[in-house]
Amino acid sequence: MSDRVPLIPSAPDTPACGPPRLDDGGFWSVTRHADVRAVLTDPCFRVPEAAPGAPGSLAWLRGTVARFSGPDRHPARRAAAVAALAGCEPDGLRRDAARLTAEELDRVGGRLAVSPRLARGVPLRVLAARLGLADPAAAVPAVTVVAAAYQPGAGPVAVRRADRAVAALVAMHPPGSPEVVANRIGLLVQACDATAGLIGAAARYALAAPPSVPTAALLAEVLRLDPPVRGTRRVAVRAARVGGQPVAPGAELVLCFDAANRDPTVVTAPDRFAPGRSVLTFGAGPHGCPGERHALALATGVVDGLRERWSTTVTRPDHEPPALPRVPTDLKVMPR
Template sequence: MTATVSWPAIAPVPDTPPCAPPARRPDGGWTLTRYADVRAALTEASCRVPVADPGAPGTLSWLRGTVSRFSPPERHPARRSAGIAALAAVDPGELRAEAARLTVAALEAAAGRLDVAGALARRVPVRALASRLGLADADAAVPAVTVVAAAYQPGADAAAAHRADRAVADLVSLAPPDPPEVLANRIGLLVQACDASAGLIGAGARHLLPPPDRDRAAVPGDTTRLLAEVLRLDPPVRGTRRVTAATVRLGGVELPAGTGLLLRFDAANRDPAVFAEPDMVRPDRAVPALTFGAGHRGCPGQRHALALAIGVLDVLRERCRRAPTPVRYEPHPLLRVPARLEVVAR
């Protein structure tokens, strides 16, 4: 039997949809919100990621068209293997220690008050990972990766894509010389870690640090176990997209080929049919959240992402409390990344 941590419930973000049967959208696509339906779409071979067209070498479109994230089924295994091979040389324990060291340094330089979003959430994970992936200047990689991440999803405006072209070129110059697919997937690991890690660190800081009215109290529990529930209840990536390549039956609905699917992790992670007391923090749940995906497209860097976030949050939990200022979030339909989240030294 699992124990409920003695916190208030973590309510859903206001625009999180309820768990319900598949719902048709005005654009003709469908939204999936139930755990079983979302997991089925993630693991069904006929539900495919939208593919990005390749572009000129060293540009944003080249990166999108070469990373495993946006690859067609026939190219995905080799490209994913390139990313996994790069991560295999990176020890999660060393990442955690480096993230903690960088966090301590940032706190000591901040003189008692620090904005987690601006000083830690993107900078620490990208810098720690870049140095271990062999980039020549990890500090220079941070702003370049941030620019690319802002335009990474297809549909970015022309100005953001132009800035990202320059940033991709910078990252290519910093990375070790490798064949194009290996190089792109090395850079892709950094880009995919950027906003997702920032959102995870932001959620952890918001929910695991003592609130302003409990400045001398500690939120109980081990960071690693608690973070799994924070990841479920306030996921940094709230959903993802798929397109059906053949007729598929999901949630009792027959969906023809070419149907766009929006898979809502934030709703599925609170499905009462799967998670008893879905809004409560219960670190020993047997069923995992879907935030890192599932199946052969699941996130290959889950252990590394968690290690980076835990390294930051262990230090913040030991030394800080949340400041009595509101937490603001960046505007984005599917990412939940804080724009400002202040902490103060205890």
Template sequence: MTRHADLRTALTDPAFQVPPVETGPFGTLAWLRATVSRFSPPQRHADRRAVAVAALAPLDPDELRQDAARLTMAVLDRAGDQVDVIRELARPVPLRALADRLGFADPAAAGTAVAVVAAAYHPGVDPALTARADRAVEALLGLAPEGPPVVRANLIGLLVQACDATAGLIGAAAHHLLPPAGPAMPATAGTIDLLAEVLRLDPPVRATRRVTVDAVRLGEQDLPAGSPVLLRFDAANRDPQAFTDPARFQPGRPGAGLLTFGTGERGCPGDRHALALATGVFDVLRERCQRHPTPVRHEPHPTLRVPTHLEVSVR
């Protein structure tokens, strides 16, 4: 599905559900997937989402932004003339800041383990990645604050959800907006508006999957129960029925609403926190860095878009 209106319907209609996942022994990747709200069936989703919402509630987005900015400045101060935005900033900094505020012991180690879990998080990956992820989940459980298993699992889930998506947003913003390659950034445009437009034009999460549990009609198609559906955020965010002149970069544009964070009962509970973390990193980048005019390659993934690396010069 590619039309904005159809995605909004599919994200809010209970006839479309997240595909089920199988569980596994406690402390494994399969157990984590089956326990987090992201993959939970309808009868368990609300309670597990409430765990994530409660964990995020005390976190001030502005403090997260300041944490990310401080960590970014520290990296640049010791980086010399050049830095790889993805490896040294976009991946570790948001995870370290968020893990610290969520109460994980050794936030840097937690961030390293989360990256291993994130690489194998979606079902159907290489078994070798799954074995590494099992060990990383065990390590994260040891670093997580004390609490019931379902709470600890959903704290880890928050970090995993932030991992690639936030790194992809920071990488896309650096690629598109940092000089010398990027468009001129309007002097009045705040970083949040700039990042929102990057999320629309080059979203780090390109798509999400659903399966129909009832027969339903959507987008002039009759879908029987059990139909797999791929919802394309990248296409819906350029739908001319929702956004005027959709190919133009226009921070602060009016529109029908960005769908990259989802919507409805399964919309991202940490969208403000993710934007705050990305803002903290990018504010420092736009002040102190210039991008190298070299092609950007992205990691192979069916639904995510994260640069493999992105070199910048430090001023």
């Protein structure tokens, strides 16, 4: 396969791999594989916690999901998400995604934009149906609106739109405790951009690879070379050291998955496409993604359908803002 897909350069703004560096913005940039893993698994560093909000609002969702919870609330909230995923068997997700992908491809006779209908629409419809939402198709635009404002820093207009979308998703959801409902909706929101980015990157690279290479192997290497989530943040709760550097309490750190996945001390020929390498994209430690197998199953169902019947026509797509998720905006495919 390396003869067909020999090199995949990093994005132009991927930081170089090196010792932790205090950037001009006042946060530490962590780029080496060992340093990123160490921070993810060290209790000295925690996720930035979200304040609670009015029930049914975006602030309520962020303040109740495991993703933004501290160590006192995180285990119970993560358990709610894991319990929800227990009813979403990965093989079933893959089959459902493959079926919906085939239906979408049958509807079009020419060039098709990957991102809106396939990369976002198919995985979210499948997951929403498995989670028991009353209208999986209507959940897709609502989840997309919430995902656009999910990270801190969204403007007031985006937040108001997200508030309405969260309320709509709560109304679609089966009855349950606030923590159960929030964390089930959180699964959809976290899957939205991450899975869309993975499918978009896979469509860009995997359709050029030999058909003998399994899609699962292709996706694993795409996760390393062009991760849909480029990094994550942590805050130091007490004095610590990272990569030999002293980090003060309260310091913010940005863990750069895109750089760490290409660390030459861990990966030989880091720009070469060769499945089986070490990947940090799903995180590690207490906040490691609980839906890794499920996301890969959904992406596999979509990409399998594309590989069987379609080929790429755009090789250098733009990407949606913001910076951390990487979701192609104009990647198009056409029948073989």
